[in-house]
Amino acid sequence: MNRRVKKNLFLAVCWFSAAVCASLLLFLLSVIVWKGAQAINLGFLTSDSRKFGSEGGIFYQITGSILLITGAAFVSFPVALGTALYKSEYIRSNTLQRFSNILIYGLNGVPSIIFGIFGLIFFINILHVNISWSVGSIILAIMIIPTNVLAAYQSMNSIPKIYRESALALGLDRWQVTVRVVIPQGINGAITGLLIGLARALGETAPIMFIATAFSGIQLPGSLFEPVLSLPTHILVLSQQATNSKTLENAWGASLILILLVFVCSLSALFIRIKFKTMGQR
Amino acid sequence: MRTTEDRKRDFSELPEDEDTVDTVIEMNRFNVWYHDFHVLKDFHVRFQKQQIACIIGPSGSGKSTLIRSINRMNDDMDGFFYQGDILFHGHTHTCSVYHTSTNANHLRARIGMVFQKPCVFPGSVYENVLFGVKYVKRHSKHEKQCIVEENLKAVSLWDEVSNRLQEKAAVLSIGQQQRLCLARTLAVKPEVILLDEPTSSLDPLSTLAIENLMLQLKKRYTIIFVTHNIAQARRIADFIVFMCDGKVIEQGTRKKLFSNPENQQTKEYLSDEYCEC
Incomplete structure (x- = not known):
C-alpha cells in the first residue's frame, strides 16, 4: 500500500468515525425535537402536572430542577475554587499533586447511583434529614466538584509563571498574588467548569431520586427540608407509564425542555471560555 | 551560629580597593543547588551604591540564578538549596537576605526586579503602574495620579x-511595555533594581532607550543588570562580573576588564563572546 492510499484510508476512517458520532447526536436530537415539540405549548411550560403527568405541564418540574442545580452551584463553586487554588498555588510536591489528582479522578469515576445511595444512608438514615431538595443539591454538588476543580485548575495552571513572579517581585505575598493575579484570570475556567458540571447534574436522576425529589403532590418547596419535583424524575416516571400515549408525549416534551436547559448551560460555558481567555491563552 | 561580625570578617578577603561603605549587596561564599546540580559556586561579590553592575557570561553560567537569589525569587523553585549568605545594606538597616527573620515580600519591595520578557497585567497603564503600590499603603486619588506621573516620567514614557493612561497596557509596544514594567517597579520605591536581560526581546531603539534610562536611574538606584550582550556591558557598566559555570572568573571595573583582563577566559569571552569553562 503506498503512502497516498494509506493517507486516504486513514482520512476515510476518521471521517466515518466523526460521521457516526455526529449522526448519533443528530438522530437523538431529531427524535426528541420531533416527538417533544408536539407536547410543548405555553400551557405545558406554565402549568402544574395533573393526573400523574398525563395532563397539565411541567412548570414545577422546571423550577425544581433549576432550584436543585442552583443549590448545587452554591455548594460546589467555593469548594472547587478553593481546591483548585490550593492545587495550583500551594501544593509544591509532585507526589501530593499526583495524589490529589487520583482523588479527584476517583471521585469523578464514582457511578451516580452510589451518590444517591450514599445520600440516602448518610443524610436520611443516619442524620434523619427529610427527603429534601437541599440534600439533593449537596449530593449533586459533590458529584460535579471534580469537573469544576479540574477546569478551574487548568485555567489557573495556564497562567504563565512570569505573571506570578512579576507580582511577587513587587513585594506582594502569595495570598495577594492569588487574589490579584490568579483568581481574576482563573475564575472564568472555574465558571466554565461549573456550567459543564451543572449541565451534567441537570440530567441526573439516580443521585436525587431517593433523597430529594417526589413525583407529584407538591409545588415549590417552602423550606430547605422539603422535596421538589424535577425533570429527570418526572421523565423517568412518565416513561414507566408508557401505556398512555398522552403521558408518553408529555415525557418527550419534558425531555426536550431538559435538553434545552442542558444546551443553555453548555453554550454559556462555551461562550465564557471563548470570551474570557486567560493570560496564557492570549 | 555565625554572627554578622563573623560575616564581615569573611569579607576581609574581598579586593581591598573597593569601598565597603558604599556596598549595597554583599554575597559571601554563596552557593546554590537545584537538587544535585551545583549552580552557583562560592560566590564572593560586592555590589556598590549608585552603580550599574553588569553580570556577563555564557548561557547556562548561572547569571539568572545569581540575580534571582538576591531577592529570593528562587525560594519556590523545585529542589532549591543554598549555602552562604547575602547581606543587603539598605538605607535604614542591614539585613541578611536569607535569615529567618527577613520577610521575603518586604525584601522584594526594596530589591525590585524586571524580567527578560515584559509582563504587563491585564488592566490599564494607570493600574499597572500602581499594581504593587496598593499594598504598601493607602493613597488618595491625587497621590496615585502623582505616583503614576512621576514614575512614567522617570522611565521616559509619560x-x-x-493621554492614554486608561487604555489597556497590552496595546503598548514591547519596548513601551518593558519601560512600563520598570515604572511599576520604581513605583514601589526600591533601593536596588535587578534586571534580568531586560533588552533581549527588544528592538535596537527600545534597547537604547532602556540603556539611557539605566544611566539616568543609577544616580538614584543601585542597578544589577544581567546581559549576554558584551557591547551593552561596555556601554553602560560601571562594574562587571564575568561568570562561567557558576563561578566568578573575574570581576572589576569596566575599564579594567575591557582594557586589561587578568584571566585568559575573560579575554577570550570579551573578544570572541565564547569561552571554555
Missing part, C-alpha cells in the same frame, strides 16, 4: 502615554 509623553507617549499621558
